[in-house]
Amino acid sequence: MKLYAQHGHAPSDKMLRAIEEGVIDGVILSPRYLIPQKVTETVQELKEKNPDIEIIIDPEFYATRYTGTPNAKLRYLEKWPYFVPRKRNELLVGTNAIDSVLKDAFEAQISHSCTTLIAPNIYISNSFDSIEAAIGIGFINRARIVADDMDINLPIYATIAVGRDAIVKREDFLSFLNAITAIDSAPDGIYALVGAGPTDERVGTVRSEILASDVIGGWMLLNYSLSINGINTINGCADVLSPLLGIAGGAAGATGWWSNLQVFSMERYLRVGSGGQPPLKRYLSKPLLNRITINEREAFVEVVPEIMNDLKTDTLYESREPSRTDEALQTWEAISSLNDHLISGDIERDLAQFKRHTEEAEELYNKLRSHGFSERYEANIEYITTLRESIDVFIQLAEFSVDV
Amino acid sequence: MQNRPDLEGLIEVFPDIQEIVFCAEGGFKAVYKAKIANIYEALKVIYVPREEEDKDIRDEIVARVKREINSLATCKCPYLVKLGSMQPQLYIIGEHEYIVYTEEYLDGHTLLEMIKAGHRPDLEECKMLFRCLLETIKEFKAMDLIHRDIKPGNIINLEIQDRPYVILDLGIAFKLHSTAITINPDMRQGTLPYMAPEMFNPQFREHIDFRSDLYSAAVTAYEYAAGVHPIARRGEDDFTTIYRIAHVRPLSLKGHRPDLSPEFCNIIDAMIRKKPALRPSNIENLNTKLEAI
Numbered sequence: 081m082k083l084y085a086q087h088g089h090a091p092s093d094k095m096l097r098a099i100e101e102g103v104i105d106g107v108i109l110s111p112r113y114l115i116p117q118k119v120t121e122t123v124q125e126l127k128e129k130n131p132d133i134e135i136i137i138d139p140e141f142y143a144t145r146y147t148g149t150p151n152a153k154l155r156y157l158e159k160w161p162y163f164v165p166r167k168r169n170e171l172l173v174g175t176n177a178i179d180s181v182l183k184d185a186f187e188a189q190i191s192h193s194c195t196t197l198i199a200p201n202i203y204i205s206n207s208f209d210s211i212e213a214a215i216g217i218g219f220i221n222r223a224r225i226v227a228d229d230m231d232i233n234l235p236i237y238a239t240i241a242v243g244r245d246a247i248v249k250r251e252d253f254l255s256f257l258n259a260i261t262a263i264d265s266a267p268d269g270i271y272a273l274v275g276a277g278p279t280d281e282r283v284g285t286v287r288s289e290i291l292a293s294d295v296i297g298g299w300m301l302l303n304y305s306l307s308i309n310g311i312n313t314i315n316g317c318a319d320v321l322s323p324l325l326g327i328a329g330g331a332a333g334a335t336g337w338w339s340n341l342q343v344f345s346m347e348r349y350l351r352v353g354s355g356g357q358p359p360l361k362r363y364l365s366k367p368l369l370n371r372i373t374i375n376e377r378e379a380f381v382e383v384v385p386e387i388m389n390d391l392k393t394d395t396l397y398e399s400r401e402p403s404r405t406d407e408a409l410q411t412w413e414a415i416s417s418l419n420d421h422l423i424s425g426d427i428e429r430d431l432a433q434f435k436r437h438t439e440e441a442e443e444l445y446n447k448l449r450s451h452g453f454s455e456r457y458e459a460n461i462e463y464i465t466t467l468r469e470s471i472d473v474f475i476q477l478a479e480f481s482v483d484v
Numbered sequence: 485m486q487n488r489p490d491l492e493g494l495i496e497v498f499p500d501i502q503e504i505v506f507c508a509e510g511g512f513k514a515v516y517k518a519k520i521a522n523i524y525e526a527l528k529v530i531y532v533p534r535e536e537e538d539k540d541i542r543d544e545i546v547a548r549v550k551r552e553i554n555s556l557a558t559c560k561c562p563y564l565v566k567l568g569s570m571q572p573q574l575y576i577i578g579e580h581e582y583i584v585y586t587e588e589y590l591d592g593h594t595l596l597e598m599i600k601a602g603h604r605p606d607l608e609e610c611k612m613l614f615r616c617l618l619e620t621i622k623e624f625k626a627m628d629l630i631h632r633d634i635k636p637g638n639i640i641n642l643e644i645q646d647r648p649y650v651i652l653d654l655g656i657a658f659k660l661h662s663t664a665i666t667i668n669p670d671m672r673q674g675t676l677p678y679m680a681p682e683m684f685n686p687q688f689r690e691h692i693d694f695r696s697d698l699y700s701a702a703v704t705a706y707e708y709a710a711g712v713h714p715i716a717r718r719g720e721d722d723f724t725t726i727y728r729i730a731h732v733r734p735l736s737l738k739g740h741r742p743d744l745s746p747e748f749c750n751i752i753d754a755m756i757r758k759k760p761a762l763r764p765s766n767i768e769n770l771n772t773k774l775e776a777i
Contacts, residue, residue, distance in 0.1 A: 255691070257761035258682075262693050305761040308754065310769050479757045481733050 081326030081419040083412060084108050084136065086317055086336035094337055094408040099129040101392075103412040106134025106195070108316060108334050112143070112157045112349075119192045127193075134195045138271065138316065139163070139185045141200030142241040143349040151351040162188055162200065171202070171215045178218050182226040190232065196314075197232065198271045199223035201239035203346055208246050208256035216240065217259055224265040237269040237314060240302070241344075244276055244289055247298035250477075257302065261309045269312035269331065274299050275344040287343045293466050296321060297473025300328035304427075304478050307331075317344035320369060322415050324467070326423040327430040328474060335415060337408035361407050363397055364414040365389065366421075369441050369467065370460065374401065376453075383451040384444060389414055428480065431471050438468040485509035487531045489577040494529070497577050498584075501527065512545060517589055525568040525586040532574070532581045549583050552654040556587070561623040563616040565590065565640075565652050590650055592643060595636035595708050602711065607744050610709045611774050613639075614752070616649040617701035618774075622767045625694040629654075634700040635678040636707055677716035678703050681730050681758045695760040702755030702763075710740035714756060730758065747777045 082105040085095045091113070098104045107126060114122060123135050144165040146152040157163045162184035170177040185200045201219040204212045220238040227236045240260075247253055260270075276289035289295070299321070303313045307329025314332040315325045319342035322333025335341060339359060340348045362371040366389045372380065377397060380387050388394055393413045396406035422434055441464050449457050474480075494504055494516070502519040504527065509515070518527040530549055533542050549572060556567050568586030575584050593601075595613075605613070617634065624631055631654060638652045674683060680699035682691040706714045714734035716725045734756060737749040751773060755763050764770055 254759055254761065258691065258759070261761045261765060262695065305759075308762065308764045310764075310766040479733060479759065479762055481736070 081322065081330060081423050082106065082134075082314075082332035083322065083416045083419060084134070084314065084332055084334040085408075085412065086110075086334040086341040087113065088336050088338055088341045089113055090404075091337075092405060094405045095126060096129050097405055098409055098412050099126060099133050101409060101413070103393075103409060103416050104133075105332070106136060108136045108138050108314075110138060110140065111160050111163070112140055112155045115156050116160055116188070116192075123193050135193060136196050136198060136237075136271075136314070137189050137192060137194055138198055138239070139189070139200040141181065141185065142203035142239070142273075142346070145203060145346075146349045149350070153349055153351045160188060168211060168215065171218065172211060175218065175222055178215075178222050179226050182219070182222055183230065186227060186230060186232060190234075194234070196235045196237055196269075197227065199227075199236060199238045199267065201241055203241045203243070203275070204246050205243040205346075206245050207249055208242075208252035209249075213246075213252075213256060216242075217256070220260055220267065220270075221263050221265070223267045227267075228265070235268040235312075237271045237312070238267040239271045239273070241273040241275065243346075244274060244292070244295045247274060247302075248292075248294045250298075253298060257305050261305055261311070266309070266311055269314060270302075270306055271314045271316060272299070272302060273316045273344045275346055287339070290321075290343055291463060291466055293469035293473045296324060296467070296470035297477055300324055300470065300474040301477045303328040303330040304474070317342060319343065319411075320364070320371075320415065320418075323418045323422040324434060324470060326419050327427060327434060328478075329427070333415065333419070335411060337404060337411070342411075361402055361404070363407075364411050366391075366414050366418050367441060367444055368460075369418075369438065370463065380448055380453065383453075384447050387444060387448075389417065391417055431475065431480075435468055435471055438464050485514045485531060486512055487580045488514050489529060489580070489582065493577045494527075497575055498527075518586070520569055520586065523569070524589040524591075525570070526565075526589045527570075527584065527586050529577075530583045532583055534581060546583070549585075553585065555627065555629055555654050558627060559620075559623050561620050562647050563620045563650055564623070564654075565650055587652075590640045590642060590652075592640045592650075595639045595641060595649075595704065598641060599636055599708060599711055604711065605708060607748060607777070610705060610744065610748060611777060612648050613708060614701065614705045615771065615774055617651070617705065618698075618767050618770055620651050621694055621697045621701060624697060625767075630692060630694060631697050631700075632674050633678070634697055634704055635675050636704055637675075639704065674700075676722055676725055677713055677729075679729065680760070682760055684726055684730055691760070693760070695763050695765050698755055698763055698765060699760075702752050706734070706737050706752050706756065709744060709752070710737060712740065745777050747773070 085098055085104045085107045087107055087109045095107050126133055126135065139162060140157055141163065143154060143157060144163060146154065147165040162181055166177050166181065182199055186197050189197045199219060202212060202215055204216050223236050223238040274290060274295065303325050306313050312331035315322065315330050316334050318325055318333035319335040325333055360373050362373055363377040364371050365387045367387050374397065391413050393410040396402045396410060422430060422437065424430055442461060445457060445460050488509060491504060505517045507515045507517050512531045514529045516527040518525055530545060532545050535542055553572055566588045568588055570586040572583050572585035575582050633653060634651065640650045640652060642648060642650055678700045680696040682688060682696060685691050703714055715728045715732060737752045738744065738746055751770065757763050
């Protein structure tokens with residue numbers, strides 16, 4: 081499974097270093113943080129580090145729903161020619177409006193030397209039995225056709241940006257899957273973003289809404305049903321869920337350096353609250369399948385050294401405080417290594433292995449507690465249990481007859 | 485068949501047709517082997533109620549025959565039965581009216597007969613059967629057509645290299661994006677044990693597509709290979725069969741045929757999943773996979 085950097089605010093040298101270190105396969109750039117005139121320069125810098133690096137731009141068209149909203153935080157998005165809100169009826173009736181948005185978005189991406197083109201789409205917030213979903217299918221259905229009309233020879237991925245509530249409404253979700261897997265002119269792949277409910281602004285809460293077994297199991301099902309139908313999936317903001325999605329058939333996962341690049345939420349496009357302190361720097365432990373603070377890492381490793389990854393980026397945390405770039409590199413290397421370790425392509429074996437991994441993680445948390453580290457113990461166990469239960473949900477949804 | 489004409493009646497109406505022999509019958513239809521201009525053809529005789537008896541059923545039958553004839557005439561796939569020399573026409577035989585036309589006569593055994601005889605196909609036969617079914621479904625798909633009655637009884641084994649298996653009977657085919665023919669919209673056409681789970685969805689017309697045929701094709705291939713139906717059990721009532729189709733996961737084909745390639749068994753197992761989205765449906769990819777086995 082490939083791993084991409086999810087671009088966002090303040091990239092500094094993070095992606096360049098990651099390419100140098102070989103811990104990512106590509107980048108998903110965010111036009112929100114890029115002036116169109118500067119993209120070529122950014123892409124050039126990235127390609128200088130590795131000419132084969134994959135360059136993808138997420139058009140973020142789904143954020144047009146906030147255009148004109150007083151507290152919208154769209155930054156440079158409105159400077160991109162395709163980023164023009166369309167009336168819902170315009171998108172619902174006929175194909176002209178959708179085709180026009182697709183064409184403009186493809187042209188913008190082609191002009192910036194993207195290696196894969198992402199077709200824009202709207203956000204399906206609450207249900208697949210909705211006007212939003214009908215428009216969403218319209219975009220997916222037209223992506224390949226418009227690209228062919230434009231004689232584009234690059235891989236075309238359609239966007240599915242969806243709220244977690246839509247995924248847990250099973251009947252409608254399955255109908256949607258039935259519809260998109262039967263599209264005649266299917267795109268090469270899907271760029272999938274699963275976001276939390278539309279009303280919450282705190283990343284921590286958003287994360288907890290995504291980290292639910294029925295949401296993860298459904299997201300895995302999306303990857304699985306697309307893969308068996310020959311459609312690749314790039315999972316945006318998948319972070320530590322990447323291995324699970326890869327086991328289910330996902331082609332790539334992505335994550336970034338800020339917590340809002342590690343989990344998707346539409347609220348990133350709205351100005352809420354008054355900010356706060358910068359987040360603590362963390363270490364992503366493969367054995368724990370979780371992030372821990374620098375202080376926790378130092379304390380834990382004294383009594384349970386197995387929590388370390390034994391990867392090259394571990395040294396960035398030794399004897400000094402890591403920089404934000406170091407932190408990002410560590411995240412990418414850890415997830416990339418998890419992907420390599422946990423995904424073999426034999427889905428039943430991999431599901432069983434991931435389950436064992438969660439059991440081992442639980443044992444480590446128990447060990448830590450026996451040494452007096454019981455802070456957030458229940459929350460961590462619940463998180464690990466959720467990952468494990470996601471596999472059960474997926475097995476049931478995907479009609480596997482295995483007991484892993 | 486309702487009001488099946490007797491042979492004497494047929495001979496009287498068709499004096500130029502020779503050697504008429506009854507072969508099989510369905511609800512409104514009987515099939516005879518017959519010699520027309522020295523070539524054997526399958527004479528299809530379909531009972532049509534008179535307008536004053538039941539206009540709705542008459543209209544439905546006529547529409548179905550038209551659809552079947554048009555589809556057979558359009559479809560170029562060698563694995564689908566071809567039309568014969570006699571165009572469909574309305575005839576009065578005895579007291580009743582019938583539409584009569586011919587299809588090519590296929591000299592072979594149906595898969596159903598072979599299964600009953602205990603035939604145990606090898607991997608090559610199984611692959612060949614499935615490839616023929618996939619090719620035919622691919623052509624149906626291009627025509628927006630769903631056969632809806634793919635089953636061992638509707639497939640003939642010809643033992644001819646370029647036409648090893650041929651599918652019969654488009655009598656209840658469903659045309660997507662077309663006016664419904666069935667008078668009762670709640671009625672499910674098809675043969676129960678081979679019907680895809682989505683056919684039992686209350687809004688099944690919105691849910692069916694070519695993957696319903698892929699499901700029936702895989703069930704047929706499974707039964708041909710294993711000698712037993714993957715889901716239905718002999719003697720059980722329809723309700724139980726429907727429950728099984730909707731909810732019970734069949735034993736993997738490799739459970740019955742460990743000698744077949746696991747890859748082939750996996751393909752068949754995947755195609756009989758309950759959710760259409762979980763059935764591999766890219767026919768090109770499936771053919772490539774079959775080739776690679």
